[in-house]
Amino acid sequence: MPLTPEQRAEIEDARAETRQTLRATSDGMESHLYRAHEVLDHGLVRVIDYMGDDSAIVQAARVSYGRGTKAVQNDEGLIRYLMRHWHSTPFEMCEIKLHVKLPVFVARQWIRHRTANVNEYSARYSILDREFYIPAPEHLAAQSVQNNQGRGETLEGEEAARVLDWLREDAGRAYDHYEAMLSQDGQQGLARELARMNLPANIYTQWYWKTDLQNLFHFLRLRADPHAQYEIRVYAEAICRIVADWVPAAYRAFEDYRLGGASLSAKALDCVRRMGRGEEVTQxxxxxxxxxxxxxMAVMEG
Structure with missing residues (x-):
């Protein structure tokens, strides 16, 4: 499990402590604050802090002095207009800070999204826990024959069992050697910053990750996509559920125009027009x- 009873108690203590504020708050986000959303076998996502809500986007777009100068439906219409026409700056007015526990190989994908502030748990100063990501059998798959960075058919039978055994054994053996190298029982013990090099990429790390809503939407558009790697996609999907409660109008626009929409090239748009006129178009x-x-064709056929 991602959290121990002691950690759960710390979270509940944090949620029990309230403070009066004049700043805008989101009721939906308040319900998520500090709570741990469990991901994979040992991972989690927690909201540590946030700034802004739907009205902050509208306020920035209009440069108004209050929480909005028009009716709510007009505010949502403006947000949809901004999303539709790729006006990104107003969405940058909202920010979120997350605590994420994730496998190292997922973190290396995640960190490619460079428009964020990140502070990761340091294995130079601390000792990593014996926690490794071991895929569920249904997520063990062969290499795709069509996509060099994707998965194909699920492994089954003896091959799947052998792979799972290797993953568990290799991770456990690497950690045993890590502990042995660090030990000062009868030896000096290797420095933590050197011993960590022996750890596998499926060990869990943790970080605080802070970004604005515009860049978060870019992250979610790529990582919540069905073609994204499963192990990072489940984190993105957990964050999607949080964002949908935080900024519901902005998330609906994002879901409509980005997650559920498609971008067509000039050639593809020309083909759509020709098809609309009844012309038969081939590759x-x-x-x-x-x-x-x-x-x-995948877009056209849904």
């Missing part, structure tokens, strides 16, 4: 490559 007459045509 050969489209002007698109085979890969482009395959992706275009």
């Amino acid at each position: 050969e007459t489209s002007g698109m490559s085979k890969g482009e045509w395959r992706e275009f």
Whole structure:
């Protein structure tokens, strides 16, 4: 489990402590504050702090002095207009700080989103816990034959059992050696900053990750996509549920125009128009490559 009883008690103590404030708050986000949303076998996502709500986006767009100068439905209409026309700056007025516990190999994907402030648990100063991500059998898959960075069919039977055994054994053995190298029982003990090099990429790390809503939406658009790697996608999906409660109008616009929408090239748009006029269009007459045509047809066929 991601949290011990002591950690759960600390969270409940933090949630029990309230403070009076004049700043804008989001009732939906308040319900998530500090709570741990469990992800994978040992991971979690927690909201540590946030700034702004839907009205902050509207306020920035209009440069108004209050929480909004128009009716709520007009505010949502403005938010949808901003999203539709890629006006990103007003969304930068909202910020969120998350505590995330995740496998190291997922963290290395995540950190590619560089528009955030990150502070990671330091294995130079502290000793990492014996916690490793071991996939559930249904998430063990072969290499895709079509996508160099994707998965194919699920492994089954003896092969799946063998892979799981290796993952558990290799992780456990590496950690045993890590502990042995650190030990000062009858030896000096290797420095923590050196001993950590022996740890596998499926060990769990933790960090605080702070970003604004615009850059968070970019992260979610890529990582909550069905084609994203499962192990990072489940984190993105957990964050999506939090954001939907935090800024519901902005999230609905994001879901409509980004998650559920599609971007078409000029050639693809020309094909749509030709099809609309009743013309039969093929890959050969489209002007698109085979890969482009395959992706275009996937959009058209849903």
